[in-house]
Amino acid sequence: MNQSIKDQLPEKIRRIEKIIDKYLPEEAGPQKTVLRAMNYTVKAGGKRLRPMLMEETYRMFGGNNDNVIEPFMAAIEMIHTYSLIHDDLPALDNDDLRRGMPTAHVKFGEAMAILAGDALLNYAFETASKAFTGASEDIKIAKAFQILCKKPGIYGMIGGQVVDVEEEEKEISFETLLYIHENKTAALIECAMMIGAVLAGAKEEEVKAVEQIASKTGIAFQIEDDILDVESTSEKLGKPAGSDEKNGKNTYVSMKGLTQAKEDARLYTQEALSIFDSLDYKNEFLRQLLLYLVGREK
Secondary structure, eight states, X not given: OOHHHHHHHHHHHHHHHHHHHHHSOOSOSTTHHHHHHHHHHHTTOOOOHHHHHHHHHHHHTTOOOHHHHHHHHHHHHHHHHHHHHHHTSTTTTOXXXXXXXXXXXXXXXXXXXXXXXXXXXXXXXXXXGGGOXXXXXXXXXXXXXXXXXXXXXXXXXXXXXXXXXXXXXXXXXXXXXXXXXXXXXXXXXXXXXXXHHHHTTOOHHHHHHHHHHHHHHHHHHHHHHHHHHHHSOHHHHTSOTTHHHHTTOOOHHHHHOHHHHHHHHHHHHHHHHHHHHHSSOOOHHHHHHHHHTTTOOO
16 A cells, blocks of 8 residues: 555644534533433544545645535534444444443433434534524535435435345345445535535536545445454454354345456546546545555554
């Protein structure tokens, strides 16, 4: 892997975590248990990929207002974290470990984990709304807000999760598997990068190109996730390895095999980079990040 991006990532992640921390709720009041559960899961770590992709896309298109982009960066990570809390629940994947720590339902109980997920989703929109300025820039912010509402929803991430749950331990078509990957995983990456472009004032055709880049990157990212579930260890992943097979999940690897999965992840990434390189705007770190996501170790 490119060493330069490995050197840059830790500092980028630390900076993003400071931004997210700034928007997390204070653990006080009668409802403080759910606030603790929210903060515990958000602060458990992670790649911070979605806010990173959002900010780097924003900077690439010339965005320079921290007060506008930062609330959305925090919000996308809250939405991602809520989805993980619910994914880990006994009714879904029934995982006890996430990012090397006990999952929310293990630490706080199932009821509180459900409420913490609900709370993070609601609080994400409350947080993103802090970007509104009362000025002409609010038109771009409103468009970004619409993307934040739609992509994680019934026609995006949740739609993919529904099909994933319903089709467990069933034989499905490859088209159905792609629908799951395109929505359950890629939609939130599309959300992040499109918001970055919209907030920076990118043209409509540029936002569409960014959506394509993010879609192909998201599918490659999920294929790599499927590969790691087979090839890696629980210690490296920070969550149980082999859980896809345990839960009867349909994966790219189970359908296409390891060799083809690796090749297809590479091809999706190359397609994303081809579109990226056709843009008039450049961000070398972002380009290297898209490339880094395939071949990562966790």
